[in-house]
Amino acid sequence: EAGVAQSPRYKIIEKRQSVAFWCNPISGHATLYWYQQILGQGPKLLIQFQNNGVVDDSQLPKDRFSAERLKGVDSTLKIQPAKLEDSAVYLCASSLYYHYEQYFGPGTRLTVT
């Protein structure tokens, strides 16, 4: 089966600019996750969707980060405005349902200068 797709793979922006990431989960997977992985650390969940509804966004910096999942399939994560500390790899993952095995995409490496 096709895996989780993400784009772009790399992005360099200046602070205060905006950026958007796109994720296409595995077909049929109801649950979609966005994680932030800072160099040398484990992934940290930013937001979790069940179909097209948000079930956990407790660690999402809502003043600058937003995410949506249209029609319960693809998802976009946006940062506006970006800060230096947002430099990280943004990983998208999906699972058949919540509490099932999560499959990760290749990630987007964001560098904020």
Add this chain to the structure above:
Amino acid sequence: GENVEQHPSTLSVQEGDSAVIKCTYSDSASNYFPWYKQELGKRPQLIIDIRSNVGEKKDQRIAVTLNKTAKHFSLHITETQPEDSAVYFCAASKAGGTSYGKLTFGQGTILTVHP
């Protein structure tokens, strides 16, 4: 919320030796414990997982043990090979009520297997 501590942060072994990585968790309601392997610049990949209704699970050279009373779980890799070199992450989650299986990850262990 859940807190997961992972040790050691780095582990160096000779090829053929065994490697053990340990994690402790804080939320006694956690009931799912996966282990991920992440090679440099690549995505995390699930290598084994265990649910709280079992104490041990094996898959060829890899095993995971769970002690619910002590709230810790461990990854055991036997007969290590150079291709086992990577960063390993443990994680914990729970589901039920208002919990939807959010994974909380440990800090990671850099495993190096020397030929």
